[in-house]
Amino acid sequence: MNKCMERLFNGLVKENPTFVLMLGMCPTLAVTTSAMNGLGMGLTTTVVLIMSNLIISLLRKVIPDKVRIPAYIVIIASFVTLVELLLEGFIPTLYSALGIYIPLIVVNCIILGRAESYASKNSPVASAFDGIGMGLGFTVGLTSIGMVREILGVGQIFGIQILPSSYEGMTIFILAPGAFFVLAALTALQNKVRNSKGKPKAVGCSEGCGACQNTSCLGKEQTKEAK
Amino acid sequence: MKELIIIAIGAALVNNVVLSQFLGLCPFLGVSKKIDTAAGMGGAIIFVITLSSAITSLIYTFILEKTNLTYLRTIVFILVIAALVQFVEMFLKKSMPALYQSLGVFLPLITTNCAVLGVAITNVQKEYNILESVVNGFATAVGFTIAIVILAGLRERMEYNDVPESFQGMPIVLITSGLMAIAFFGFSGLI
Numbered sequence: 237m238n239k240c241m242e243r244l245f246n247g248l249v250k251e252n253p254t255f256v257l258m259l260g261m262c263p264t265l266a267v268t269t270s271a272m273n274g275l276g277m278g279l280t281t282t283v284v285l286i287m288s289n290l291i292i293s294l295l296r297k298v299i300p301d302k303v304r305i306p307a308y309i310v311i312i313a314s315f316v317t318l319v320e321l322l323l324e325g326f327i328p329t330l331y332s333a334l335g336i337y338i339p340l341i342v343v344n345c346i347i348l349g350r351a352e353s354y355a356s357k358n359s360p361v362a363s364a365f366d367g368i369g370m371g372l373g374f375t376v377g378l379t380s381i382g383m384v385r386e387i388l389g390v391g392q393i394f395g396i397q398i399l400p401s402s403y404e405g406m407t408i409f410i411l412a413p414g415a416f417f418v419l420a421a422l423t424a425l426q427n428k429v430r431n432s433k434g435k436p437k438a439v440g441c442s443e444g445c446g447a448c449q450n451t452s453c454l455g456k457e458q459t460k461e462a463k
Numbered sequence: 464m465k466e467l468i469i470i471a472i473g474a475a476l477v478n479n480v481v482l483s484q485f486l487g488l489c490p491f492l493g494v495s496k497k498i499d500t501a502a503g504m505g506g507a508i509i510f511v512i513t514l515s516s517a518i519t520s521l522i523y524t525f526i527l528e529k530t531n532l533t534y535l536r537t538i539v540f541i542l543v544i545a546a547l548v549q550f551v552e553m554f555l556k557k558s559m560p561a562l563y564q565s566l567g568v569f570l571p572l573i574t575t576n577c578a579v580l581g582v583a584i585t586n587v588q589k590e591y592n593i594l595e596s597v598v599n600g601f602a603t604a605v606g607f608t609i610a611i612v613i614l615a616g617l618r619e620r621m622e623y624n625d626v627p628e629s630f631q632g633m634p635i636v637l638i639t640s641g642l643m644a645i646a647f648f649g650f651s652g653l654i
Contacts (some may be wrong), residue, residue, distance in 0.1 A: 259556040261492075262577050266485040306545065321534065330586030339537045339584050340486075376608075390518040407647070412483045423635040424627075431628065 240365040249367020254377025255426060259345045263337050265415040271394050274382030275375060276330045280338065282371025284319055285347055286364055288312045289355040293363035296356050302443045309342070309375045316341045327358045344372060380391060384418050467474055467598050469654060470591075474599050475606035476650040480578050487578030492636055493612055494569070501615035505608025507569040509601065512552065512582055515544050516600025519583040520593045532585075540583045548573055578607060610647075615641060625641055 253259045263281070268274040291311050292299075299307045320338045323331040331338070341347070350370055355363040383393050389410035391399035408414050478484060481491045485611045487508070519540050527533050552570045556564040573579060582603050586596040617639050626635050 262485050265488065274617045306542065309541055309545065310538060311466050313541050317534060320537070336584055336588065340577050340581055342537055342541050343580055370474060412485070413641040413644040414479040415485070416637045416644060420634040420641065421635035423637065424629040427634065
């Protein structure tokens with residue numbers, strides 16, 4: 237049981253996918269125009285993450301090592317399709333708000349990353365909890381970015397008016413550039429905290445592409461070597 | 464013809480794939496330190512996206528629609544794209560070593576680029592025919608190249624600037640991209 241709680245804590249705080257690992261940046265920026273959309277996207281991803289972690293962990297001894305990545309992708313894509321059809325059927329408003337980003341959950345690096353680094357090596361229960369932890373961490377990240385953008389952009393949170401109605405919304409924050417600015421501010425804040433604690437900066441690929449970590453780091457190394 | 468030009472301008476400038484749709488952010492932020500590498504990445508992306516939008520749209524029209532299996536599109540597309548990238552890499556290595564030298568290192572990165580799958584799905588959702596899909600794919604990739612080369616140019620200049628400590632690295636790049644996104648809003652009057 238302890239291990240399960242540890243996985244939850246790990247996903248929510250220690251290795252929060254949005255703020256610490258900086259994984260899955262595309263949906264993070266694209267759908268967080270409001271807190272509600274962020275929450276919807278986060279929960280959708282969580283469902284896919286739990287199910288795929290569970291199944292991959294159950295099949296980890298069956299899948300041959302050489303074809304594991306295609307196998308994982310097929311499993312993930314099946315769940316994404318399933319979730320997409322369910323959303324279309326039961327929550328059509330969310331389905332149309334998230335649009336193309338639902339099928340794109342397939343290429344979200346968090347999911348493949350967890351499959352590769354955790355679910356393929358651990359028991360089904362622990363993997364499912366890892367999925368819950370990571371998914372909730374992602375949801376918290378998306379919802380908070382969505383909240384910041386919504387309150388600055390229109391003065392509301394979850395559609396409820398927070399700031400006085402005389403507040404003139406800064407529309408830029410719910411448009412594309414706002415996403416970049418909010419994320420920049422949040423990352424700078426995080427750097428500030430890290431610097432003041434005197435910890436060394438994260439090693440490896442900290443500089444840019446935390447997203448799509450392994451492959452991109454690999455690519456950078458290769459680019460360096462090629463020069 | 465007019466339709467095609469509108470699709471091309473829309474995809475390359477107005478709805479720029481990175482700056483307004485946030486697809487393909489990882490290479491955009493990750494490989495934009497130098498202009499040459501950025502241009503190389505752009506070239507590889509143009510090549511792969513044009514090819515993959517042709518192939519996925521062929522598969523969609525002639526196989527999935529004919530057999531009423533359109534709900535399988537996500538699974539089919541991602542596998543086709545992954546296989547295609549592998550295949551292109553092998554093909555280039557064997558028959559065009561010079562091109563492989565310049566694009567080679569970027570090819571493995573492209574599978575994880577959500578822009579490729581994104582374009583394939585957009586083509587389906589907007590019900591483009593095969594020619595329109597290819598034009599849309601090509602123009603989207605050109606838009607990506609424009610954006611990444613501009614960002615790389617800016618970053619080369621920024622290297623010598625005095626950036627506040629907390630904003631060094633990622634945050635300043637994000638702010639630059641945000642400003643670029645505002646600039647790209649100017650194109651929305653074009654269509």
